Amino acid sequence: MNRSCIRSRFLCGAALVALAASANAQVSGNAQANGYVQANGNARKGEDVFTTNCGECHSAREGRDKRGPSLYGMVGATAGQKAGFKYSDDLAASGIVWDAENLSRYLANPRALVPGSKMKFDGLANAQERADVIAYIATLGAH
Ligand code: HEC
Numbered sequence: 001m002n003r004s005c006i007r008s009r010f011l012c013g014a015a016l017v018a019l020a021a022s023a024n025a026q027v028s029g030n031a032q033a034n035g036y037v038q039a040n041g042n043a044r045k046g047e048d049v050f051t052t053n054c055g056e057c058h059s060a061r062e063g064r065d066k067r068g069p070s071l072y073g074m075v076g077a078t079a080g081q082k083a084g085f086k087y088s089d090d091l092a093a094s095g096i097v098w099d100a101e102n103l104s105r106y107l108a109n110p111r112a113l114v115p116g117s118k119m120k121f122d123g124l125a126n127a128q129e130r131a132d133v134i135a136y137i138a139t140l141g142a143h
Contacts, residue, residue: 040128041100046136049129053121060140068119073141074098075134079114090116103137104130 050060057067064070069085076099080092091114096102106113107130109123124130 041131041133041135041138043132043135043139046129046132046134049124049133050136053124053129054133057119057121060137062141071137071140075100075103075138075140088114088116088118090114091118100131100134100138103134107133 050058054068054071058069058071059066060071062070062072063084064072065082065085069082069087076097079094079096079098080087094114096106096114098106102113104127106117107124108127110117110119110121124133
């Protein structure tokens with residue numbers, strides 16, 4: 001967590017949401033057309049999407065791994081690099097950076113983006129739910 005986050009969790013969260021929104025804005029031209037990313041992710045709704053679809057395997061708390069790695073600080077991070085978590089070889093070697101577009105593609109269909117991924121999740125078909133959960137993850141810290 002950087003210093004501004006320690007001073008004010010609220011300001012930090014707001015800045016990160018703005019960051020995620022600007023990442024979305026950059027790709028929104030064709031992203032809107034192909035349904036990958038919507039610029040209007042709602043972090044509060046995204047927390048419910050997270051609890052329902054991801055919480056079984058992922059924690060929002062820093063360093064708390066379950067079946068999947070903690071998603072704290074995941075927006076902006078390189079895939080497959082959290083120390084202490086045993087990733088599939090394919091994800092660890094992918095070099096993917098988790099910006100909003102790549103997250104949306106992975107969450108829509110994990111094995112379409114990373115064929116050997118061991119995330120056993122069928123995918124979130126609803127683009128708005130993906131945008132919402134990404135906005136929520138962006139409030140958990142970013143690089
Ligand atoms: C059944 C368990 C399970 C569910 C449900 C699940 N995941 Fe995962 N997730 C994993 C596992 C296991 C990995 C590691 C994949 C690998 O190594 O290939 C992973 C990896 C990830 C990664 C990449 C992490 C990194 O360090 O690169 C992200 C991002 C992610 N999941 C987000 C989500 C989100 C968001 C949801 C809900 C919409 C979700 N996952 C649902 C098990 C799950």
